[in-house]
Amino acid sequence: MLLKIVWKNIAAKKLNSFLCILLMMFGIAIISLIMVLGKQIEEKFTKNITGIDMVVGAKGSPLQLILSGIYQIDSPTGNVPLEDVQKLTSNPLVKEMIPLSMGDNHKGYRIVGTNSKYLKNFNAVFAEGKTFSGDFEAVIGSNTAANTGLKLGDTFSGSHGLESDGDVHDHKKYKVVGVLQQNxxxxxxxxxxxxxxxxxxxxxxxxxxxAKKEITCALIKFRSPLGLMTLPRNINQNTVMQAALPAIEINRLFELMGVGFDTLKILAVVIMVISGISVFVTLYNSLKERKYEMALMLSMGAQRFKLFMMLLLEGIFLSLTGFLLGIIVSRIGVLILSGQLNKNYHYSLNQLSLQSEEIFLLIGALIVGIFAAGIPSLGVYRINISKTLAED
Amino acid sequence: MLNTHKLVFGYSRDKSFEFPDIHCKKGETCLILGNSGTGKTTLLNLIGLLLKPTSGEINLDGQSTVSLSAKEMIAFRANNIGIIYQKSHFVNSLNVADNLVLANYLAGKEQNTARARDLSQALGFEELLSKPIQFLSGGEQQRVSIARSVMNAPKLILADEPTSNLDDENCGKVITLLESQARNIGAALLIVTHDQRLKSKFTNQITL
Known part of the structure; x- marks a missing residue:
């Protein structure tokens, strides 16, 4: 019965309830979205680093070198002579060197010249076909295959540049010899x-x-962590090349993004608090209007504690609904952003499951609801039954 | 059924009321007349256990109510006293039928929808049961109040100015219904009013 009253009251004040839920929803959605995005981006970024200790390329921004060399999202810093890079492999600290050469694309998907070690580094598995063995044989990734429609045995030509609108090199065509599984x-x-x-x-x-053979950059694996101490400095000081450490650059990137994320989080917390204030005001006003109702129920035998709980439940219901809607909105946001990222950077996000941190969000939402509803609801304990009922 | 003895209630040192003794038998109606400011509502609140008297004794069906603890008082009131207020108070978010069974629920009893339907038939508002309270006219609201006051078959029904907001026709109807309902469940009926129209209808009268 009390639950029915709770529900009827919420339904009776549609606009107020809507506002409370809306505010809570936005606060939760923003925080949850940031958490999911941050986590996914971090996961993606860390997964691609695996096994690569250092990237060597032309001088320029180290972050740019990492982004272009490992993640294939920024433009390369330039080219370096293959000869110079190969000299590095004679260093006993270097375990493996994977040369990369890019500059062309097919429908926006980058064409990367490398060797089979590159595929091995990511533990790539073939869905069909085999690895490239001669010139103009190409292996395509799963998203490339799905989005360009290329199949085993198809031929295609690359266009110049890393964006899809460059000149087409139609004098030579690539042939698809292998398609990779989702990695x-x-x-x-x-x-x-x-x-x-x-x-x-x-x-x-x-x-x-x-003519000197040039490559864009090379991914280096060290034999021991000792390489980290000596090699980057050596390369940066004594050669025309630059060495960048992915772990350090990515940490720097996350720190930069972290500032933005933190600002958004503060904004979201403020929105949640405003939602709490809105619940507070709504309940405070409604309790004034419903003082007679409360006094009546008290005179009919209701316990004050029960009425207090009833009012509290209204606030909790509003904040919980806001929380649930917020989580749903954040998941929709992830889907939309994932689509955008996929279009612009060929990066997709896939986790829609509940994050463990969202438990804290739930607790936060509940605390806001309980406080916002609890304080005005305490008014139930101050109602003087006979006076209130005698008032007109 | 109801007996009071030397009831005194003081709001402050200067303002206090002394009430004449009241005796009301089972199934009987007792009319308490008085102008504004004579303590009519205070007396009703004392008997309805909404206020504690400064001194004096109230006895309802053999039970002395003055000595009850706060908790016992709430349960005793919910089960034994039905109150009809001057201004009809309802839980506005619930419909008419739910407002009636709310009386059962708050007294800790099973929600008796059959009784609510029977009462609505007897009081003539059966077609209003599923309507929101706000849709009802003053007379209709007062009839619902009467039904609610007898939902738990109390031993005493207290009515505070039940007719003051009603026209002559509705006034007559409401009083008749109130009396017949009280008689049906064998409850004592105490009406507190300044409405002179009721004076001729009852013999057991006390003027404050």
Whole structure:
């Protein structure tokens, strides 16, 4: 019966209830969205780093080098002679060097010239076909395959640049020899071929075999952590190349993003508090109007504690509904953002499950609801039955 | 059924009321007349256990109510006393039928919808049961109040100015219904009023 009254009261004040729920919903949605996004981006970023200790490329911004070399989202810093990079492999601290050469794309999906070690580094598994063995043979990632419609045995041409609107190199065509399974890493969105193909495409007839072979960057794995101490400094000081450490650069990136995230979180908390104030005002006003009702129920045998709980439940119901809607909105937001990211950066987010941190959000929402509803509801204990009922 | 003895209630040192003794038998109606400011509502609140007297004795069906603890008082009032207020008070978010069974619920009894329906038939508002309270006219609201006051079959019904807001026709109807309902459940009926129209209807009268 009391629950019925709670529900009827909420339904009777549709606009007020709507406002409370709306505010709570936005607060929760923003915080939850930030948490999910932050976590997913961090996961994506860390997964792609695995196994790569250092990136070597042309001088410029180290962050740019990491973003272009590992994540394939920024433009490369320039080219470096393959010869110089190969010298590094003679260093006993270097375990493996994976050269990367990019500059072309197919329908916005980057064509990366490399060797088979690159695929091995990500533990790529073939859905069909095999790895590239000769020039103009290409392996495509799962997203590339799904979104460009390329199939095993298809041929396609690359266009110049990293955006999809460059000049088309139609004098030579690639052939798809392998399609990869979903890997949840950067290779899902790539076209991977050998270095020779990328070089050949850009030769434009002039047979200049003496021309120095250049690559965009190289991913380096160390044999021991000792490499971290000496090699980057050595390269940065003594060569024309630059060495960047992904772990450090990504931490820096997260710190920069963290400032933005924190600001948004504070904003969201403020919205939640405003929602609490709105619940407070709504209940405070309604309790004034419903003083007669309360006195009546008290005179008919209701316990004050029960009426207090009844009013409290109204606030809790509003904040819980706001919480649930907020979580739903945040998931819809993740889906929309995921679509945007996929379109612009070929990055997709996939986790829609409940995050453990959202338990704290739930507790936060409940505390806001309980306080906002509890304080005015205490008024039930101050009602003087006979006086209130005698008033007109 | 109801007997009071030397009831005194003081709001402050200067303002206090002394009430004449009241005796009201089972099934009988007792009319308490008085102008504004003579303590009519105070007396009703004392008998209805909404206020505690400064001194004096109230006895309802053999039970001395003055000595009850606060908790016992709430339960005793819910089960044994039905109150009809001058201004009809309802829980506005509930419909008419729910307002009636609310009396059962708050007294800790099973919600008796059959009784609510029977009473609405007897009092002539059966078609209003599913309507929101705000849709009812003053006379209709007063009839619902009467039904609610007898939902728990109390031993005593207290009515505070039940007719003051009603026209002559409704006044007559409401009083007749009130009396017949009280008689049906064998309750003592105490009407507190300044409405002179009721004077001729009852013999057991006390003027404050």
């Amino acid at each position: 949840n890493s950067v290779i899902d969105n790539l076209v991977i071929t050998n270095l020779g193909s990328v070089w050949a495409i850009h030769e434009h007839g002039e047979e200049d075999t003496l």
